[in-house]
Amino acid sequence: MEKTTVLAANANGAQFYIPGFVRIDEVRQTDEYGNAEFYVVFDDSKLGQVAQVTVALSGGAPPSPDQTPPPVVLGKVRSFDYWGYVYYYASPAPTNWHNEKTMVITGRAYNLEVYVPGFVAVDKIRQVGNLDTVQLYIRYNTTNITQIHRISVTTVGPDRELPAGAVDLGLIHPYGSWLYVHYTDEIVSTQA
Template sequence: MEKTTVLASNGFGAQFYIPGFVRIDDVHQIDEYGNVELSVVYDDAKLGQVAQVTLGNRTDGPPLDGQTPPPVALGKLRYIGGWLYIFYYAQPAPNWQNEKTMVITGRAHDLEFYVPGLVAIDKLRQLDDYGNIQLFVRYNTANINQIHHISVTTVGPDRELPAGAVDLGLIHPYGSYLYVHYTDTIVPPQP
């Protein structure tokens, strides 16, 4: 059954992953900075079909025909300094059924955890001045029998990576700067 929900976005561009996506019926501008509300129609009987919906814009007219995926015009957007023509296009979301993300929180030094089917650590976010961080860890549910042991640690002030380590970026606890990296070891199958 088709239902409608409202999503807020900036009209200069955004990307959504929408289960059961059917179409965007309407766009409503909410301020002069280009922010909009989108009336999104989805089918709750098709939630397993996830679409990657991308909002785009052009200054010189509606989107061109012949693009893949085909764009759907939504109208004009007014912002300080001019006008934009906004549109969206939708396509099946890549690897939606297999890849998921979990958030791991802990101290940046000597943090250890296990991840089934690790794909990548996509993002490091510092939480406070004590060295607490969040790691956004992507894993593949089709490969959960492969368990990865992840060890996170810091070095500083020079970025010296041990063999096989992956750089995660820089944090600054108490005004000092430390580089964060991790090593990944696959755990042997358990008997």
């Protein structure tokens, strides 16, 4: 049976994995930065068929219908200073789409070091209390657990000074002052 759910994302590049995907019926813009709600239709009798649905924003002209898979235009939205066509295309999800997991690591934002097999990315940081303790939401891939990454987290402030290869995680506010948090990723082991 077909059902509709609403997913929120930015129209300028979002990707969903949707079991039983049928189509996107509508897009409704929620702000002037291109954020929108997508009214997604799925069939709950076909949940074993997972689609990788990619949403994108083209410039002044609609996307070419010659793309594979073909794009489906949903209309236009305003993103900052220009209008663009919102479109999506769907294809079968890759066979390993469900192999990514998330772990939450809690520790001090300065000098935190963790080893993660199959590391993919740090998706989010959340400050715990008003000290320097943070939670890192770390994504890893279970099909690549022989590749061990050392993730080193540190803070700088008040100026953002990113060393080469560092990834910015944003700001925390410990002890009444603002600090930038970033991490570096180093592969330390790959076993056969």
